[in-house]
Amino acid sequence: MEFVYEGKTKxxxxxxxxxYLLKFKDDVTGEDGVFDPGANTVGLQIEGAGKAGxxxxxxxxxxxxxxxxxxxxxxxxxxxAEMIVKPAKMFGKGLEVICRYKAxxxxxxxxxxYAKEGQELDAFVEVTLKDDDRQDPPISADAxxxxxxxxxxxxxxLKSLTQKISGIVKEELAKKGIxxxxxxxxxxxxxxxxxxxxxxxxxxxxMRAYKNGVYIEPLKLEKMLS
Amino acid sequence: MEFVYEGKTKxxxxxxxxxYLLKFKDDVTGEDGVFDPGANTVGLQIEGAGKAGxxxxxxxxxxxxxxxxxxxxxxxxxxxAEMIVKPAKMFGKGLEVICRYKAxxxxxxxxxxYAKEGQELDAFVEVTLKDDDRQDPPISADAxxxxxxxxxxxxxxLKSLTQKISGIVKEELAKKGIxxxxxxxxxxxxxxxxxxxxxxxxxxxxMRAYKNGVYIEPLKLEKMLS
Numbered sequence: 001m002e003f004v005y006e007g008k009t010k011x012x013x014x015x016x017x018x019x020y021l022l023k024f025k026d027d028v029t030g031e032d033g034v035f036d037p038g039a040n041t042v043g044l045q046i047e048g049a050g051k052a053g054x055x056x057x058x059x060x061x062x063x064x065x066x067x068x069x070x071x072x073x074x075x076x077x078x079x080x081a082e083m084i085v086k087p088a089k090m091f092g093k094g095l096e097v098i099c100r101y102k103a104x105x106x107x108x109x110x111x112x113x114y115a116k117e118g119q120e121l122d123a124f125v126e127v128t129l130k131d132d133d134r135q136d137p138p139i140s141a142d143a144x145x146x147x148x149x150x151x152x153x154x155x156x157x158l159k160s161l162t163q164k165i166s167g168i169v170k171e172e173l174a175k176k177g178i179x180x181x182x183x184x185x186x187x188x189x190x191x192x193x194x195x196x197x198x199x200x201x202x203x204x205x206x207m208r209a210y211k212n213g214v215y216i217e218p219l220k221l222e223k224m225l226s
Numbered sequence: 227m228e229f230v231y232e233g234k235t236k237x238x239x240x241x242x243x244x245x246y247l248l249k250f251k252d253d254v255t256g257e258d259g260v261f262d263p264g265a266n267t268v269g270l271q272i273e274g275a276g277k278a279g280x281x282x283x284x285x286x287x288x289x290x291x292x293x294x295x296x297x298x299x300x301x302x303x304x305x306x307a308e309m310i311v312k313p314a315k316m317f318g319k320g321l322e323v324i325c326r327y328k329a330x331x332x333x334x335x336x337x338x339x340y341a342k343e344g345q346e347l348d349a350f351v352e353v354t355l356k357d358d359d360r361q362d363p364p365i366s367a368d369a370x371x372x373x374x375x376x377x378x379x380x381x382x383x384l385k386s387l388t389q390k391i392s393g394i395v396k397e398e399l400a401k402k403g404i405x406x407x408x409x410x411x412x413x414x415x416x417x418x419x420x421x422x423x424x425x426x427x428x429x430x431x432x433m434r435a436y437k438n439g440v441y442i443e444p445l446k447l448e449k450m451l452s
Contacts, residue, residue, distance in 0.1 A: 092340060093340075111360075113318075114318060114319075114373040115373060129339060134336060140367075142350060147340040
């Protein structure tokens with residue numbers, strides 16, 4: 001296998017059969033030594049973080065497979081912190097898709113004139129560009145279309161898949177009495193055909209989860225669920 | 227008539243017949259004594275700025291009336307810097323609607339990874355909240371709907387009216403060899419019925435206009451057109 005790309009929390013290798021291997025690392029994003037899933041910098045290493053992230057990702061991707069939701073997931077070896085995935089084509093230089101059930105974080109910072117902290121949101125979907133230099137700006141369906149990043153039909157599919165997947169994750173967390181406030185997903189185009197599939201991972205670092213109003217740290221969430 | 231509200235560049239009075247009188251002032255927005263139409267603070271006074279703004283506004287609103295575009299405009303007295311308008315209901319605490327033909331300004335600051343400075347944009351419409359404390363954040367149709375500011379049907383109408391009106395302004399400027407890069411409009415709900423109409427003004431301070439690649443100052447633009 002051939003090394004392709006070093007990510008912040010995962011390394012990517014190309015396999016001979018056309019698929020890819022993702023190696024989950026113990027590096028976690030954060031600043032000043034504090035774990036912050038929303039940060040764009042790698043702040044520290046936590047032993048076992050890679051395997052914990054992969055364990056939760058595998059847990060959710062297996063559920064999505066059973067529900068017929070398209071993802072890039074093929075198989076995982078948790079002891080080696082490795083996941084085998086299908087090839088995917090990125091949208092532009094990468095998008096993040098956020099689904100919100102409660103008004104917190106950047107949503108509240110932007111729309112605090114109209115929303116109260118913690119107010120219920122109805123699976124609200126928004127897309128941000130992956131662009132560290134410009135603080136990952138939110139972008140509308142029209143702008144994504146006009147800039148050639150995503151067609152309007154793809155946007156409709158992206159939004160619908162995001163609400164389905166987020167709903168499934170929310171439902172799974174609810175079984176353990178955990179509330180999902182928001183979740184960040186990534187999608188790609190399938191190598192063949194024009195369909196869209198979920199890529200990357202679904203782990204504690206992708207979501208804000210609370211129990212009885214108390215925020216659950218990503219690694220703790222992974223222990224509570226798997 | 228009764229004083230209602232002191233705006234940055236206009237004062238508002240209620241008339242006995244239910245309509246309103248807008249008094250255009252010589253105050254212009256800007257910072258550190260420099261005229262900047264995009265600024266949220268009133269920086270200086272320029273003699274004749276109020277009348278010049280009203281003259282251009284009247285010029286465009288009369289054209290829009292002829293084209294059957296709904297606006298709040300009834301009549302104007304340029305010597306007194308006064309415009310009589312219909313009553314309108316605001317969307318939330320106020321929105322601005324921007325139509326872009328060239329990638330400049332905040333569009334470029336946000337989407338510079340995908341757009342080059344001055345790149346053609348196809349009458350791209352975006353909405354921002356009027357919220358000085360939060361730097362007038364852009365907001366999507368879905369968020370406007372979810373926060374109860376605008377229905378999805380109203381958004382469709384708003385976007386369509388914005389493109390029509392901006393197209394007319396662009397066409398008028400083009401007759402004098404002037405290029406419209408972008409324009410900012412405001413809309414309100416009509417007092418009776420559910421329709422949407424253009425409110426506020428259309429003057430140099432609402433748009434970025436260029437001639438042979440050189441930016442035209444708002445007051446100069448008003449002289450060139452009227």
